[in-house]
């Protein structure tokens with residue numbers, strides 16, 4: 524099939540490369556000329572395991588090309604995926620300006636029968652506006668469908684090659700048949716529904732996962748009031764098959780490019796429709812106040828951060844990505860600087876002037892583990908203690924270390940909820 528992928532960010536490049544690998548002819552399009560220039564040379568402009576190899580392979584076969592020209596990308600495309608960003612507007616609602624700009628730009632070049640698929644996370648009702656915008660600029664027949672994306676940065680290639688399911692938000696027409704055929708090599712698990720349901724499904728999924736993180740943080744805070752260890756609580760609770768042991772991450776709260784904005788959008792939507800006691804309004808608030816709350820607690824613990832040096836291990840929003848959007852590090856570092864601490868940083872993938880963990884720890888009074896990169900899970904704790912300055916606190920915000928082992932190495936351990 525001939526495809527166009529609009530927006531060559533985290534979702535767009537992975538989607539384009541995977542469909543090209545399946546034998547489709549794919550054109551990736553972006554308005555960012557720098558990004559397209561890099562992609563044309565086979566360089567992925569961000570870190571995502573396995574993606575560089577896939578990009579080079581599919582470019583060699585000629586199945587994947589890149590352009591900044593809408594005329595070039597759209598004028599032969601049977602299916603067009605829209606994968607541009609949908610950040611939060613100041614009021615929390617999804618800012619759809621990039622979606623609408625891409626739709627207006629593609630409309631004049633559509634071929635008859637083309638299917639425009641919204642993969643960006645957008646609120647229900649967006650497709651009506653998209654249809655209106657396209658209809659005003661073309662006389663050809665077209666369809667608009669919603670196929671929300673569920674990949675996770677860090678495992679995006681795997682997730683796209685082996686999705687749990689494909690949600691097809693389609694109306695009447697040939698979109699269902701064409702999109703099923705296109706995705707069939709990836710899964711047999713298609714769930715067909717109305718576009719608005721597909722869009723709500725994406726928001727519901729991310730809001731549920733964000734709620735799980737907030738829930739376990741609430742339990743962790745209560746554990747700290749007694750002798751309970753939240754990691755033991757998770758083991759016991761997770762064995763209940765109704766609950767499951769996966770996706771429990773007590774820590775500094777959820778971050779990244781999706782959860783914060785998707786919770787904000789649903790919270791804003793709830794307010795807008797008069798559901799002012801919505802759970803999601805509270806989840807958003809609890810997450811926004813989580814880091815300042817914990818930092819105030821750690822401040823007391825270490826005897827005040829002012830004048831101390833703090834080593835931050837991990838600057839991305841999670842491991843195996845260099846995406847720093849809404850990463851805890853951003854908030855922790857600005858909090859520390861505002862409280863007169865000196866900050867040193869380390870990260871395996873976020874470049875600039877970062878150090879290795881031992882260099883960062885040298886002369887530091889406190890080490891804070893913010894991201895569980897594999898290389899940070901096997902630290903030589905005795906070496907770490909030997910280069911640090913008293914009081915030698917090891918704040919493990921990911922609960923990755925055995926508190927007793929850290930203490931035995933001569934460090935003072937602080938986890939979350941234990």
Ligand SMILES: NC(=O)c1ccc[n+]([C@@H]2O[C@H](COP(=O)([O-])OP(=O)(O)OC[C@H]3O[C@@H](n4cnc5c(N)ncnc54)[C@H](O)[C@@H]3O)[C@@H](O)[C@H]2O)c1
Pocket residue numbers: 529530531532533534535552553554555558606607608609621624625642643644645672673674675676780781
């Ligand atoms: N990143 C994720 O893990 C993830 C997962 C699932 C869903 N999503 C959703 O997918 C969408 C894209 O996310 P992302 O992380 O890939 O975004 P991104 O910011 O990495 O990439 C978006 C790209 O769109 C380009 N763009 C903006 N306006 C354009 C236009 N008019 N024409 C062509 N290109 C344009 C930008 O230059 C950028 O390269 C968002 O709605 C997001 O919520 C993201």
